[in-house]
Amino acid sequence: MMDVGRHPRIELMTFSEVESVTGYVGNFQVTVRKKARYVDASECTACAECSKVCPVAVPDEYQQGFSSRKAIYLPFPQAVPSAYILNMENCLGNNPIACGKCAEVCEKKCINYDDQDELVKIEVGVIITATGMQVYDPTEYDEYGYTRYENVITSMEFERLICAGGPTEGHFIRPSDRRAPQTIGFIQCVGSRSRDGRGNPYCSNICCMNTVKDTLLLCDHYPGIEAKVFYMDIRAFGKGFEDLYMRSKEEGVRYIRGIPGEVIENPDTRNLTLTVENTTTGRLEKHELEMIVLSQGVIPRQDGDSIRKLLTLSTTSDGFIMESHPKLKPVDAPTRGIYLAGCVESPKDVKDSVTQASAAAARASILLNAGKTKVEAITSQIDTDKCNYCGICAKVCPYNAILAPDRKAEKAPIIIQAACAGCGACAAECPQDAITMRHFTDEQMMAQIEAILEVEPHKHLLTFACNWCSYAGGDDAGTARLQYPTTCRLIRTMCSGRVDEKFVWHAFRLGAPIVLVSGCHFSDCHYISAVRWTQKRMDRMWNKLDKLGIRPERLRLEWISAAEGQKFAKVMREIEDAVKAVTTEEIEFTMKVLAEEEAKNKAKKEKRKAKAAAEVTA
Amino acid sequence: MAPRETRFKCLHCGHEYTGTYDPDNVTERTCPKCRSNSVRRLPDVKPTEKK
Amino acid sequence: MANELTKPEELRIGVFVCECGLNIAGTIDCAAVSEYARTLDDVAVVVQNKYTCADPGQNEIKKAIREHNLNRVVVASCTPKIHEPTFRECVADAGLNPYLFEMVNIREQCSWVHQNEKEKATEKAKDLIRSGVARARVLEAQTEAVVPITKAALVVGGGIAGIQAALDLADGGHQVYLVEKEPTIGGIMAALDKTYPTMDCSI
Ligand code: SF4
Ligand SMILES: [Zn+2]
Numbered sequence: 060m061m062d063v064g065r066h067p068r069i070e071l072m073t074f075s076e077v078e079s080v081t082g083y084v085g086n087f088q089v090t091v092r093k094k095a096r097y098v099d100a101s102e103c104t105a106c107a108e109c110s111k112v113c114p115v116a117v118p119d120e121y122q123q124g125f126s127s128r129k130a131i132y133l134p135f136p137q138a139v140p141s142a143y144i145l146n147m148e149n150c151l152g153n154n155p156i157a158c159g160k161c162a163e164v165c166e167k168k169c170i171n172y173d174d175q176d177e178l179v180k181i182e183v184g185v186i187i188t189a190t191g192m193q194v195y196d197p198t199e200y201d202e203y204g205y206t207r208y209e210n211v212i213t214s215m216e217f218e219r220l221i222c223a224g225g226p227t228e229g230h231f232i233r234p235s236d237r238r239a240p241q242t243i244g245f246i247q248c249v250g251s252r253s254r255d256g257r258g259n260p261y262c263s264n265i266c267c268m269n270t271v272k273d274t275l276l277l278c279d280h281y282p283g284i285e286a287k288v289f290y291m292d293i294r295a296f297g298k299g300f301e302d303l304y305m306r307s308k309e310e311g312v313r314y315i316r317g318i319p320g321e322v323i324e325n326p327d328t329r330n331l332t333l334t335v336e337n338t339t340t341g342r343l344e345k346h347e348l349e350m351i352v353l354s355q356g357v358i359p360r361q362d363g364d365s366i367r368k369l370l371t372l373s374t375t376s377d378g379f380i381m382e383s384h385p386k387l388k389p390v391d392a393p394t395r396g397i398y399l400a401g402c403v404e405s406p407k408d409v410k411d412s413v414t415q416a417s418a419a420a421a422r423a424s425i426l427l428n429a430g431k432t433k434v435e436a437i438t439s440q441i442d443t444d445k446c447n448y449c450g451i452c453a454k455v456c457p458y459n460a461i462l463a464p465d466r467k468a469e470k471a472p473i474i475i476q477a478a479c480a481g482c483g484a485c486a487a488e489c490p491q492d493a494i495t496m497r498h499f500t501d502e503q504m505m506a507q508i509e510a511i512l513e514v515e516p517h518k519h520l521l522t523f524a525c526n527w528c529s530y531a532g533g534d535d536a537g538t539a540r541l542q543y544p545t546t547c548r549l550i551r552t553m554c555s556g557r558v559d560e561k562f563v564w565h566a567f568r569l570g571a572p573i574v575l576v577s578g579c580h581f582s583d584c585h586y587i588s589a590v591r592w593t594q595k596r597m598d599r600m601w602n603k604l605d606k607l608g609i610r611p612e613r614l615r616l617e618w619i620s621a622a623e624g625q626k627f628a629k630v631m632r633e634i635e636d637a638v639k640a641v642t643t644e645e646i647e648f649t650m651k652v653l654a655e656e657e658a659k660n661k662a663k664k665e666k667r668k669a670k671a672a673a674e675v676t677a
Numbered sequence: 678m679a680p681r682e683t684r685f686k687c688l689h690c691g692h693e694y695t696g697t698y699d700p701d702n703v704t705e706r707t708c709p710k711c712r713s714n715s716v717r718r719l720p721d722v723k724p725t726e727k728k
Numbered sequence: 729m730a731n732e733l734t735k736p737e738e739l740r741i742g743v744f745v746c747e748c749g750l751n752i753a754g755t756i757d758c759a760a761v762s763e764y765a766r767t768l769d770d771v772a773v774v775v776q777n778k779y780t781c782a783d784p785g786q787n788e789i790k791k792a793i794r795e796h797n798l799n800r801v802v803v804a805s806c807t808p809k810i811h812e813p814t815f816r817e818c819v820a821d822a823g824l825n826p827y828l829f830e831m832v833n834i835r836e837q838c839s840w841v842h843q844n845e846k847e848k849a850t851e852k853a854k855d856l857i858r859s860g861v862a863r864a865r866v867l868e869a870q871t872e873a874v875v876p877i878t879k880a881a882l883v884v885g886g887g888i889a890g891i892q893a894a895l896d897l898a899d900g901g902h903q904v905y906l907v908e909k910e911p912t913i914g915g916i917m918a919a920l921d922k923t924y925p926t927m928d929c930s931i
Contacts, residue, residue: 401889537836
């Protein structure tokens with residue numbers, strides 16, 4: 060930790076949050092909000108005079124509330140930077156007239172009550188996301204009495220109680236009477252591997268070994284202590300883990316297979332009686348313990364959504380950030396130039412976090428060392444001759460990559476190539492068809508639609524799937540070997556926002572029974588908000604179908620994430636009936652109506668053109 | 678435009694329900710009955726038709 | 729558009745059908761699919777491979793491009809999410825613009841999900857290849873823009889992972905910005921007493 064503070068090439072910005080991110084691989088512009096600290100961190104010598112005089116005492120977060128801190132404080136002795144911070148919410152009314160004691164005693168005069176947040180702009184080529192995890196709050200497991208019984212604690216609280224730098228200076232005591240317990244129980248998988256809707260279904264990875272470690276610490280400090288671990292399975296799979304587990308058993312720690320049903324406190328002794336079905340013996344057992352530690356699981360950071368959205372990252376079904384490929388690209392985010400390290404990607408221990416961080420740094424170095432990179436040629440281009448300056452494209456673009464046109468000056472919109480991410484929403488919305496998406500042109504899309512519907516169109520489900528989510532979801536179904544009907548014929552677009560109305564009309568005109576548009580969930584949209592245009596367009600098309608006397612039910616929409624192979628297969632299975640239900644007459648009628656529509660539109664266009672030509676000559 | 682009450686219809690299972698629609702902030706729709714996203718916002722009833 | 733000028737007069741498409749061992753061939757009749765591909769307009773050559781992505785498979789592609797003077801390449805194999813970059817590079821090696829390459833997914837989205845419907849899966853593979861070939865016909869060569877990379881990194885989060893990543897990058901000579909939400913770095917690990925497997929202190 061100290062090394063980071065000292066490193067000449069690391070600019071440490073603590074008490075800061077990323078506020079905005081724009082740009083693309085190699086060229087990210089980031090705004091960081093440096094929150095007001097009210098203490099000049101570069102000047103502060105951590106002399107502690109200020110906190111001595113501060114009259115406010117609040118529970119200390121770092122010590123899990125076991126002790127208190129002042130309103131102006133050092134988070135913990137080894138903090139980096141080694142500087143105090145003033146919490147304005149705790150400070151006496153944010154009013155120096157009311158108190159102001161700390162500023163009086165600060166010799167270096169580094170306390171400033173008027174300190175303000177500062178916005179700092181930085182430019183970087185790569186971003187490593189290491190926002191970490193959070194521990195599970197076991198309150199909802201009411202049967203363990205965490206909120207009711209003082210001597211039921213969590214594993215994080217255990218850490219503070221056993222720590223020499225903790226509130227008890229390493230004397231392990233139970234909270235109710237500050238006595239060293241002789242018997243202690245650990246309950247595993249609290250909030251993990253749960254199937255009853257509480258907590259999470261996944262294994263939190265670290266809690267088994269953490270408990271093994273805890274029991275060894277106890278046996279070491281307090282020989283003769285009786286420790287029991289209640290578990291489902293002990294997962295000691297890592298290098299050296301089995302050794303520790305065996306050592307713990309040799310020290311006399313009892314491992315009892317079974318997750319307790321309830322914990323009851325004896326109000327006189329404050330001891331706890333735990334009831335458990337020992338699944339090895341099949342017997343119901345009761346254990347009296349002086350203290351119980353809940354081995355809490357790991358969950359995704361609950362405040363991680365904003366950074367996730369800023370970096371357009373998605374999550375897997377467990378809520379952790381999704382990697383580019385679970386096996387081959389585990390530290391790359393799907394967006395180029397962004398990497399993942401540590402628990403943000405999945406629960407892991409220190410060693411794995413360090414390993415992954417080094418891997419992410421190495422991956423990032425590849426780009427940084429290369430100094431340049433190629434970007435895919437899938438951006439949009441405008442045909443200024445076709446443009447009639449309506450300006451819709453500029454409004455649509457989620458990246459503000461299009462400079463709005465000027466109708467009076469007859470200035471067409473300008474697309475900033477470097478800023479365009481290639482979603483194609485503008486091309487789909489442009490009423491003049493003036494925008495071409497490179498590598499996903501109208502012509503290319505139409506050719507695919509026509510080819511698919513060339514043979515037995517009435518039997519097939521034409522599906523548009525976006526590259527990042529639904530297409531990946533389809534791949535996920537494949538990897539999991541989920542079986543579904545063979546009806547589906549898929550066309551890939553970068554974003555569902557690219558699916559132009561005319562693609563859908565063309566498909567129906569060629570005899571498609573059902574057309575399915577699929578894309579990312581709104582929160583996962585790889586193009587910030589392009590998916591909103593998909594939704595709007597769908598409403599428009601449903602209304603038009605209705606008007607034309609075609610059942611809107613034949614145009615479907617599903618949001619499928621890259622991790623939702625299950626949903627992809629389910630949608631395919633469920634839609635099968637709908638495909639079969641469309642009759643030949645219905646399809647013929649649709650084809651006729653749409654052919655007429657097309658003819659009408661063409662005539663209209665010709666007329667307009669003729670009129671415009673006439674105006675020009677006149 | 679302000680958010681307004683509107684009727685939604687699920688094109689998968691046929692379920693109809695009332696919800697709010699904000700044209701300035703289009704959000705993800707899911708049929709409360711069958712979880713499908715093929716949820717159509719039914720056109721607003723025109724005032725003339727109400728009479 | 730400038731691209732139109734680069735459109736060659738005569739289309740010569742090569743189709744490469746991958747068996748992927750038994751991953752594809754176990755469900756799809758690859759020989760029938762190849763046979764079908766030969767009947768499509770503008771298809772100059774069809775090659776069936778055991779593993780198209782492996783070196784021998786890639787060499788087949790390069791060889792075919794040279795021998796048959798191909799100006800479009802369609803590979804029917806796995807998902808483009810894995811091997812599109814591989815094949816783009818491969819065709820570029822043989823002198824073809826990588827954007828004149830098209831990939832058809834007959835594994836993740838066909839053979840693996842229709843394992844019990846071999847005939848129908850084969851039909852689907854044909855349809856998908858027909859669609860891929862149709863798209864290939866109208867593909868246009870593109871030039872990729874080369875962008876410079878700002879030689880600095882942002883690390884978001886100052887826990888053990890962020891610290892390690894920042895140090896590694898900085899030690900490697902790069903400028904690093906380490907942004908941490910809390911007043912100090914250290915994250916959750918700073919609150920742990922000892923950590924396994926070494927059982928030593930964490931800070
Ligand atoms: S394709 Fe998307 S990102 Fe590019 S200009 Fe159009 S709307 Fe903007
Ligand atoms: Zn429904």
